[in-house]
Amino acid sequence: MTQPASAYFMEERHDPNETHTLSVIVQNEPGVLARVIGLFSGRGYNIESLTVSETEAQKHLSRITIVTTGTPMVIQQIKNQLDRMVPVYRVVDMTLSGRSIERELAMVKLRGVGEHRVESLRLAEAFRARVIDASTESFVFEITGNSSKINQFIELMRPLGLVEVVRTGVAAIGRGAEGM
Amino acid sequence: MSDSNSHDPNQMTGAAMIVRAMKDHGVEHIFGYPGGAVLPIYDEIFQQSDVQHILVRHEQGAGHAAEGYARSTGKPGVVLVTSGPGATNMVTPLADALMDSIPLVCITGQVPTHLIGNDAFQECDTVGITRPCTKHNWLVRRIEDLAKVLHEAFYVATSGRPGPVVVDVPKDVQFATGTYHPPRKADVHVSYVPKTKGDPAQIRKAVALLANAKRPVIYSGGGVVNSGPEASRLLRELVEITDFPITSTLMGLGAYPASGKNWLGMLGMHGTYEANMTMHGCDVMLCIGARFDDRITGRTDAFAPNAKKIHIDIDPSSINKNIRVDVPIIGDVATVLEDLLGVFKAEAKKPDIKPWWQQVASWRARNSLAYKKSSDVIMPQYAIQRLYEATRGRDTYITTEVGQHQMWAAQFYGFEQPKRWMTSGGLGTMGYGLPAALGVQVAHRDSLVIDIAGDASVQMTIQEMATAVQYELPIKIFILNNQYMGMVRQWQQLLHGNRLSHSYTEAMPDFVKLAEAYGAVGMQVFKPSDLDGAIQDMIKVNKPVLFDCRVAALENCFPMIPSGKAHNEMLLPAEATDEATAAAFAGGKALV
Ligand SMILES: Cc1cc2nc3c(=O)[nH]c(=O)nc-3n(C[C@H](O)[C@H](O)[C@H](O)COP(=O)(O)OP(=O)(O)OC[C@H]3O[C@@H](n4cnc5c(N)ncnc54)[C@H](O)[C@@H]3O)c2cc1C
Numbered sequence: 082m083t084q085p086a087s088a089y090f091m092e093e094r095h096d097p098n099e100t101h102t103l104s105v106i107v108q109n110e111p112g113v114l115a116r117v118i119g120l121f122s123g124r125g126y127n128i129e130s131l132t133v134s135e136t137e138a139q140k141h142l143s144r145i146t147i148v149t150t151g152t153p154m155v156i157q158q159i160k161n162q163l164d165r166m167v168p169v170y171r172v173v174d175m176t177l178s179g180r181s182i183e184r185e186l187a188m189v190k191l192r193g194v195g196e197h198r199v200e201s202l203r204l205a206e207a208f209r210a211r212v213i214d215a216s217t218e219s220f221v222f223e224i225t226g227n228s229s230k231i232n233q234f235i236e237l238m239r240p241l242g243l244v245e246v247v248r249t250g251v252a253a254i255g256r257g258a259e260g261m
Numbered sequence: 262m263s264d265s266n267s268h269d270p271n272q273m274t275g276a277a278m279i280v281r282a283m284k285d286h287g288v289e290h291i292f293g294y295p296g297g298a299v300l301p302i303y304d305e306i307f308q309q310s311d312v313q314h315i316l317v318r319h320e321q322g323a324g325h326a327a328e329g330y331a332r333s334t335g336k337p338g339v340v341l342v343t344s345g346p347g348a349t350n351m352v353t354p355l356a357d358a359l360m361d362s363i364p365l366v367c368i369t370g371q372v373p374t375h376l377i378g379n380d381a382f383q384e385c386d387t388v389g390i391t392r393p394c395t396k397h398n399w400l401v402r403r404i405e406d407l408a409k410v411l412h413e414a415f416y417v418a419t420s421g422r423p424g425p426v427v428v429d430v431p432k433d434v435q436f437a438t439g440t441y442h443p444p445r446k447a448d449v450h451v452s453y454v455p456k457t458k459g460d461p462a463q464i465r466k467a468v469a470l471l472a473n474a475k476r477p478v479i480y481s482g483g484g485v486v487n488s489g490p491e492a493s494r495l496l497r498e499l500v501e502i503t504d505f506p507i508t509s510t511l512m513g514l515g516a517y518p519a520s521g522k523n524w525l526g527m528l529g530m531h532g533t534y535e536a537n538m539t540m541h542g543c544d545v546m547l548c549i550g551a552r553f554d555d556r557i558t559g560r561t562d563a564f565a566p567n568a569k570k571i572h573i574d575i576d577p578s579s580i581n582k583n584i585r586v587d588v589p590i591i592g593d594v595a596t597v598l599e600d601l602l603g604v605f606k607a608e609a610k611k612p613d614i615k616p617w618w619q620q621v622a623s624w625r626a627r628n629s630l631a632y633k634k635s636s637d638v639i640m641p642q643y644a645i646q647r648l649y650e651a652t653r654g655r656d657t658y659i660t661t662e663v664g665q666h667q668m669w670a671a672q673f674y675g676f677e678q679p680k681r682w683m684t685s686g687g688l689g690t691m692g693y694g695l696p697a698a699l700g701v702q703v704a705h706r707d708s709l710v711i712d713i714a715g716d717a718s719v720q721m722t723i724q725e726m727a728t729a730v731q732y733e734l735p736i737k738i739f740i741l742n743n744q745y746m747g748m749v750r751q752w753q754q755l756l757h758g759n760r761l762s763h764s765y766t767e768a769m770p771d772f773v774k775l776a777e778a779y780g781a782v783g784m785q786v787f788k789p790s791d792l793d794g795a796i797q798d799m800i801k802v803n804k805p806v807l808f809d810c811r812v813a814a815l816e817n818c819f820p821m822i823p824s825g826k827a828h829n830e831m832l833l834p835a836e837a838t839d840e841a842t843a844a845a846f847a848g849g850k851a852l853v
Pocket residue numbers: 360361362421422423481482483484485487488489509510511512513527528529530531532549550551552553554556557573574575576579592593594595663664668685686687688689690748
């Protein structure tokens with residue numbers, strides 16, 4: 082196929098996308114999150130989920146966990162771009178290391194009476210979700226797990242009167258004795 | 262009590278700390294423009310004489326001047342501008358410096374901390390606006406942090422892959438008193454420690470490839486210039502002992518001398534036929550401090566399809582970005598080349614590549630830079646050749662604007678040394694060359710500094726002629742005046758059915774009168790026979806000159822790799838007939 086005449090070279094790329102979870106240790110200074118997010122939006126990378134919090138207060142370190150998708154070349158580029166930012170200490174690809182645990186927390190609100198209420202409680206138990214608020218016609222469940230477990234739970238709740246969902250996004254940590 | 266305090270020489274205001282930090286980092290010149298939010302700093306500048314301030318006429322001029330200063334010296338360029346419009350006017354040079362890896366330290370004034378976020382007079386979110394166009398930036402809210410941030414700023418701008426940084430200082434912090442400390446190790450940003458030494462195992466792999474190459478090429482870039490004079494020396498030694506052909510990007514010109522026998526000329530979209538064909542046909546490519554830019558690669562799936570690629574770069578994000586390479590080596594060019602040469606000399610012999618050189622010779626014989634000579638009008642290529650002949654023996658620095666004249670300068674001016682060539686490559690900023698020449702001249706008072714300019718570009722920062730006159734900077738603005746935005750017109754001719762939409766330079770100023778209005782010297786030539794004499798006159802004048810060189814209006818820049826084509830599908834000048842051009846550019850409507 083001929084491309085439109087242009088000063089740029091337009092090519093389609095067909096590499097399949099992969100999903101990776103990255104842990105990024107950053108200096109907890111003003112604007113650091115804006116820098117990371119700006120990098121993703123500025124360079125057209127995807128953010129599926131992002132969590133951030135200070136993790137070592139005395140060293141002023143925060144940990145950002147990002148779930149992103151892209152071709153292997155783009156994922157590598159994302160890691161390199163993050164790594165060269167001045168306030169970034171380390172970037173670890175939790176997916177590549179293959180030895181990480183990922184968890185997310187969701188709160189799921191349901192409205193319903195009768196059979197639906199009973200069914201939702203039964204499922205919640207199977208998923209180890211806890212009731213953290215209840216009224217005569219509603220529940221709020223709290224559930225933690227990996228993203229696919231949470232997705233599954235939400236899908237099951239949908240026909241039972243799902244009102245809204247809030248999720249924290251993924252936090253990830255390596256298995257075993259070593260820290261990152 | 263208060264006495265002992267007032268005698269502590271390290272107790273000072275924020276404004277004084279800024280000037281003091283500049284001195285401690287060896288800054289001799291800064292480029293700037295005053296305003297409400299930086300007046301305390303200007304007051305400090307007034308009361309000392311170690312740091313000389315150059316007053317420009319527009320903040321963009323300060324930024325490009327600092328870029329020229331930095332590129333020609335290897336030291337960081339320093340800029341001082343006020344809040345709001347002062348800072349926003351700096352955005353273009355910051356973006357330019359980021360693209361071309363130029364170290365700049367830019368101090369911006371900011372409204373007092375308690376007013377930040379209130380839409381105060383001349384407030385803008387400087388760190389927000391400049392975040393994507395700096396290597397890093399800081400808003401300093403406390404006097405206690407100022408000294409450390411200033412030292413960090415110099416460190417970040419100049420280490421690893423160099424780039425621009427901004428330090429935004431609110432006016433109350435400039436007035437506040439605190440304790441200054443001189444630069445020390447601890448101010449090195451702990452999380453930013455670029456790797457300079459290449460992995461020995463990778464270097465061994467590279468040497469093995471080089472030693473067994475049959476059709477090698479060295480593709481060098483701006484990173485060699487960034488790395489310093491030692492890198493250029495080692496590059497020359499490498500070429501000497503391997504006898505490999507070498508080409509370079511626009512940004513790397515001069516690292517290897519244009520008179521060297523292995524030189525192929527520049528590669529890429531407007532590079533020579535031999536450079537691009539050698540790249541296309543090679544079996545081993547050694548990329549040194551270049552970033553596989555799209556002006557170089559053309560179609561990435563057809564880029565050097567049979568080559569094993571080695572890439573030396575200090576920035577891991579430059580590696581495998583556009584082109585997948587076989588042997589990445591992360592490190593500083595000079596450091597890596599030194600190790601690589603060591604291994605090569607100890608363990609390898611230069612391969613026999615005679616047949617390859619014969620092939621290269623046949624490409625060279627195509628004479629891809631040929632152009633039609635004329636005795637009636639000055640051909641732009643001819644003008645550059647004559648300028649080169651007249652200045653080659655001298656201590657000369659060349660800057661450019663952006664357009665056809667820039668490409669002709671790259672093709673026809675022979676650079677023998679690094680840091681002699683200042684051009685806006687990545688961002689392609691029209692208006693760069695005149696202020697950049699100013700900055701170069703500030704650093705090299707006795708050298709000949711020439712901006713090879715276009716008639717359209719030069720009008721973007723022409724106001725800096727006043728700066729040149731004020732500081733007696735005898736820069737020479739050599740305008741290849743084709744009365745068009747030639748490069749735009751060329752694309753319109755090639756891609757948009759010759760509809761020349763808004764690319765004619767209407768209402769052209771009289772450059773001679775304009776020069777005189779500024780107190781500079783104006784010159785104009787029309788005829789090839791007058792050119793040499795006029796150039797000599799220009800060189801002799803010890804004043805800024807606007808040289809209006811009227812050239813063939815409709816000449817286009819070749820060779821050229823049409824969009825979406827590979828290196829072996831170049832359009833050569835002799836072949837650039839209307840039909841060939843139409844075929845090469847066949848396709849739908851242009852997107853840009
Ligand atoms: C109108 C126009 C036309 C153009 N046409 C062409 C053309 O035909 N051919 C051409 O070549 N260019 C052309 N350009 C320029 C082009 O856009 C790019 O700016 C240029 O090709 C990039 O050069 P480079 O790869 O050397 O990279 P640079 O931008 O100079 O980057 C340097 C690389 O070296 C690395 N580096 C920096 N310091 C070090 C160090 N100390 N050690 C190791 N690595 C280091 C950096 O990380 C980076 O990857 C054109 C520009 C314009 C405006």
